[in-house]
Amino acid sequence: MEKILVVDDIEANRKLLSKMLVALKNYIVIEAINGRDAIAQFEKEEPDLILMDINMPEMDGYQSATAIKAKTGDYYIPVIFVTASTAEASLTNALASGGDDFISKPFNVEVLESKINAHLRIRELNKQLCDKNDQLVQLNQNLIHEQELIEHFFESALQKSFLDEKIIKYHMSPMSTFNGDILLVERGPQGGFYMVMGDFTGHGLTAAMGTLPAALIFFKMVKKGAAVGDIARELNRQLNSLMPTGLFFAATLLELNTHSDIMSVWMGGMPDCYWIGGNGEFKNEIIAQHMPLGILKDNQFDDTTEIFNVETGDKIYLYSDGIIEAHKSDGEMFGNERLKEILITEGDNRFEKVLQELKIFTGANDQNDDITLVEMTCNEISAAEVDDEIQEVKTFFLPWKMSMSLSAKEMRDQDSVTELSDMLGSMPMLVRHKGVLQVLLFEMYSNALEHSILQLNSSAKNNEEGFENYYKERELELNKLEDAYITFDLSYLDDRGCLQIRIKDSGAGYKGHVSNDSDEMLHGRGLEIISGLCESFSFTDDGRVLEVLYRL
Amino acid sequence: MAVEASISIDNSVLTIGIKGKFYFSMISKFRKAYSNDSIKPERVIIDMRNTSAIDSSALGMLLNMQRYLKKEDGEISIVNCNQDVNKVFQITHLNKKFRIE
Numbered sequence A: 001m002e003k004i005l006v007v008d009d010i011e012a013n014r015k016l017l018s019k020m021l022v023a024l025k026n027y028i029v030i031e032a033i034n035g036r037d038a039i040a041q042f043e044k045e046e047p048d049l050i051l052m053d054i055n056m057p058e059m060d061g062y063q064s065a066t067a068i069k070a071k072t073g074d075y076y077i078p079v080i081f082v083t084a085s086t087a088e089a090s091l092t093n094a095l096a097s098g099g100d101d102f103i104s105k106p107f108n109v110e111v112l113e114s115k116i117n118a119h120l121r122i123r124e125l126n127k128q129l130c131d132k133n134d135q136l137v138q139l140n141q142n143l144i145h146e147q148e149l150i151e152h153f154f155e156s157a158l159q160k161s162f163l164d165e166k167i168i169k170y171h172m173s174p175m176s177t178f179n180g181d182i183l184l185v186e187r188g189p190q191g192g193f194y195m196v197m198g199d200f201t202g203h204g205l206t207a208a209m210g211t212l213p214a215a216l217i218f219f220k221m222v223k224k225g226a227a228v229g230d231i232a233r234e235l236n237r238q239l240n241s242l243m244p245t246g247l248f249f250a251a252t253l254l255e256l257n258t259h260s261d262i263m264s265v266w267m268g269g270m271p272d273c274y275w276i277g278g279n280g281e282f283k284n285e286i287i288a289q290h291m292p293l294g295i296l297k298d299n300q301f302d303d304t305t306e307i308f309n310v311e312t313g314d315k316i317y318l319y320s321d322g323i324i325e326a327h328k329s330d331g332e333m334f335g336n337e338r339l340k341e342i343l344i345t346e347g348d349n350r351f352e353k354v355l356q357e358l359k360i361f362t363g364a365n366d367q368n369d370d371i372t373l374v375e376m377t378c379n380e381i382s383a384a385e386v387d388d389e390i391q392e393v394k395t396f397f398l399p400w401k402m403s404m405s406l407s408a409k410e411m412r413d414q415d416s417v418t419e420l421s422d423m424l425g426s427m428p429m430l431v432r433h434k435g436v437l438q439v440l441l442f443e444m445y446s447n448a449l450e451h452s453i454l455q456l457n458s459s460a461k462n463n464e465e466g467f468e469n470y471y472k473e474r475e476l477e478l479n480k481l482e483d484a485y486i487t488f489d490l491s492y493l494d495d496r497g498c499l500q501i502r503i504k505d506s507g508a509g510y511k512g513h514v515s516n517d518s519d520e521m522l523h524g525r526g527l528e529i530i531s532g533l534c535e536s537f538s539f540t541d542d543g544r545v546l547e548v549l550y551r552l
Numbered sequence B: 001m002a003v004e005a006s007i008s009i010d011n012s013v014l015t016i017g018i019k020g021k022f023y024f025s026m027i028s029k030f031r032k033a034y035s036n037d038s039i040k041p042e043r044v045i046i047d048m049r050n051t052s053a054i055d056s057s058a059l060g061m062l063l064n065m066q067r068y069l070k071k072e073d074g075e076i077s078i079v080n081c082n083q084d085v086n087k088v089f090q091i092t093h094l095n096k097k098f099r100i101e
Helices: A011-025 A035-045 A061-072 A091-096 A109-158 A204-209 A211-223 A228-242 A336-345 A350-362 A408-412 A416-425 A428-453 A458-462 A464-480 A526-533 B024-034 B056-068 B083-091
Strands: A003-007 A028-032 A049-053 A079-083 A101-104 A168-173 A181-187 A193-200 A249-256 A262-268 A273-276 A282-286 A306-309 A315-319 A371-377 A400-407 A485-493 A498-505 A536-540 A545-551 B002-007 B013-022 B043-047 B051-054 B076-079
Touching: A003 A011, A003 A035, A011 A028, A011 A109, A028 A035, A035 A049, A035 A061, A049 A061, A049 A109, A061 A079, A079 A109, A091 A101, A101 A109, A109 A211, A168 A181, A168 A350, A181 A211, A181 A371, A193 A204, A193 A211, A193 A228, A193 A371, A204 A211, A211 A228, A228 A249, A228 A262, A262 B013, A273 A336, A282 A306, A306 B013, A336 A350, A350 A371, A400 A408, A408 A464, A416 A428, A428 A485, A428 A498, A428 A526, A428 A545, A428 B051, A428 B056, A428 B083, A458 A464, A464 B024, A464 B056, A526 A536, A526 A545, A526 B056, A526 B083, B002 B024, B013 B024, B024 B056, B051 B083, B056 B076
Parallel strands: A003 A028, A003 A049, A049 A079, A079 A101, B013 B043, B013 B051, B043 B076
Antiparallel strands: A168 A371, A181 A193, A193 A249, A249 A262, A262 A306, A273 A282, A273 A315, A315 A371, A400 A485, A485 A498, A498 A545, A536 A545, B002 B013
16 A cells, blocks of 8 residues: 655644545555654655645755655655645645645545545556666666677687788778677788688677687687688588578688788688789689588588689788678669779779778768778788697606517508507607607508518609509509518617617518619608608618617 | 699699698599699699698609609799608708798
8 A cells, every 4th residue: 555644743734634545545644743854754664645734844845845856866756735825826836846736725535535646646657667767777787798798708709810910901890789790810820821701691799699609610720720611611510500590601711821922712602802913903803602601511512712823912802791782871882893993993092992982972871781891911921829739748758668560461451550650649758759750650661561572673663654553563462462571669768768660571671772862763762761750770681670769 | 531633713823732641542643633734834832731641652743743744843832731741851852842831
């Protein structure tokens, strides 16, 4: 039940009014004896409506009403003045002091009732509105907080970009906080650089969602020095499984080599790029050959890239469709031709000119899509410093020995030696040497198999035809081979920090030597590699045993 | 294990990518990649970003290619080699015949 505060300095008046109110609707009635007391009661009891006498000692009704209204804020507390004299009986006076209505004595019960009802109804409506408003403010605050968190995610994921002004000039203007356009640039592990510029379907958070996985995949693949087509394939595969149907990623992926003369491009669903030479001459349009990423299943995906012979100083212009689709209020679009025209006719300031013209063209018309413009200049970029992920954890290892023997059957399996080097490479002490050991073991093995066991003659390899015939014969002889073995004996000599590899075969023996002038020769490189990789090597047992020492 | 050849739009650059181990088992695939009489590329690039290892026969294959295409020393580029592959080129001094990037 609503609570009504009755303010009057005369007790009899208060009691009379209270009785009437209780009789009317069983209101909870509280009383105050003057204007100051009214303020105290208002704060303590939080009444829904106030019936206020005007002439009172200490503080009159007008002052009290003004003070109370100052405290209510957006919430509506009706203050109805109770007046005795006709002189006071004006709505103007009542409203001027912040009151809401007046009622004159002697009371007409019906008038009193209808006035109270009317004001309580307004109060109820106002209360609902204020509560809703409070909820909205709260929700909005939560939303802003969440957006800040998400922005943080995006920034952390995207800020790794290598946006060096020597190679990249860009303009990105999102329609909202989150952007469905994406521009990432990173240096390759061997120098050169990679770029992805693209546009997710839609705008705002929905569109921006996809940029996170896309960025993570891009940076990861670039770190491995992957080819553009392979990055496109991986992006497509992941986005296809992540994103709902209808959401996809139009993108241009591009790699420029260390010497900035070869550019590989995979382009799907993007508007044509323009390629302008260092002297301002128009070189070519680069046209998307593929569908956007995220649509096709992996087995339908085409990772074919196009390769362009570029020169240092060449410029490539990439943009999202927001630019060509920007329109005037009459619907006319900016369009490809206008963009191309500016790029061809303007000089080195063509990037700025496009943005200027675009602004003049659209005028006051609201931007209705994310807009991105990128100018890429072909320039040499040195390799990023690569973190050395493998750390020296241990410098002392126990000595060990191992032995493995291959029979003819196992020699026919090309992967036998790979298996051995994989096994060795998995040992902590040899992890860093895996690649080199693989080459070393393979060359030692080839030497034993081809020359000692199969007795093939290397000089047959001296011309192109002979080279292929040699390997055909190798296969033929190997298939006929029976009762043969090649044994590997490996020992770690802890006192010398060396790995000793001894390979022994059942063949006739072969003592090779490293030739001094083999630049033009198609053979004789096996031993050269072995001697280059090892501290020492020596043949014994008429060339049936080759022993090398490899420093770890 | 695969050999992929692609030619630039203007037919001037032939790029050959080698996936996996560049061993003698790739001989015919590799030869097919460059022995195409219809194209006369000015530049040849061997992309080894996906090449995990090479052996001595691979060096022979590369020299064969150089002869077939009649290219001078340094006209064929070998790019994106990993450290181990690089080492083999250095040991065998083939970094003088090919431009190793």
